Amino acid sequence: MKFYTPHSLLPVLLLGLMGLGAGCQSAGGEVAAARQSATVAIPVSAPVVPPVPAVDSLASTPLAPLPNVSPELRAAVTELRARLGPEAAALRPEVLERACVGYLNLRQSGRISRPGILAIADMDLPSSEPRLWVLDLRAGQVLHRSPVAHGRGSGEGVQARRFSNTIKSACTALGFYRTQDTYRGKHGLSRRLRGLDAGHNDNALRRYVVLHSADYVSTAFMEQHGQAGNSRGCPALPPDQYRAIIGAVGEGGCLYLSGPGLESKWLDGAGAARRLAAQGWL
Structure with missing residues (x-):
């Protein structure tokens, strides 16, 4: 079995990423491992938080009309x-x-x-x-x-x-x-x-x-x-x-x-x- 040095692993990684020779190295498993380690992470968007409305510190307290006024x-x-x-x-x-x-x-x-x-x-x-x-x-x-x-x-x-x-x-x-x-x-x-x-x-x-x-x-x-x-x-x-x-x-x-x-x-x-x-x- 041929073992790859870190330098010789690069071509295999490139092949794996391009989808060429997908099942050629199943016996050794190095290609599968390399594929896993080379997976590109897709960023997850942060949840959108609605802006908090500004509080007007000078605003008067709302008053409801009196309930029993004719x-x-x-x-x-x-x-x-x-x-x-x-x-x-x-x-x-x-x-x-x-x-x-x-x-x-x-x-x-x-x-x-x-x-x-x-x-x-x-x-x-x-x-x-x-x-x-x-x-x-x-x-x-x-x-x-x-x-x-x-x-x-x-x-x-x-x-x-x-x-x-x-x-x-x-x-x-x-x-x-x-x-x-x-x-x-x-x-x-x-x-x-x-x-x-x-x-x-x-x-x-x-x-x-x-x-x-x-x-x-x-x-x-x-x-x-x-x-x-x-x-x-x-x-x-x-x-x-x-x-x-x-x-x-x-x-x-x-x-x-x-x-x-x-x-x-x-x-x-x-x-x-x-x-x-x-x-x-x-």
């Missing part, structure tokens, strides 16, 4: 939003609907006493935007629109990420508030706030959560930093607007701080519809 009440809120005009274009319809439902129920319960005035802050919007509106519901008019700060415990970036009612948390607390009396403190003219949602914001008076002025919500600060600064939990206001806003909401008014995850007993569509039918926006 067509009449929903139509009234839609008409109100249309009357408010361009100044309310950034006020999300779902937030306005919740604020109006809560306002009507609070009026019915006597928890708020200032008729027709509703202040709404959408704390799910970035602090770089004017996210506070003061509305005259009867006139269908935006009285004021301004930036508003959130607490540093809710996030020192442009977006509020967490909310808390806990004392010393420095967080914004979501829910419905009754505007209380005014006083002069270290921030000048300020208005106290009473939280009306148990477990969500009812520590507001104990936490000294108030409407007040702050330089970190000024136009100059926001132009320099691209966002408002942070409070210790207060919805702080721009120095050039705070007096007018504090005066417009008055004592006994309704302030709604909207944000993700808020559940409130005041969001009762059936009760709100009865109040609207009986008293309108008064």
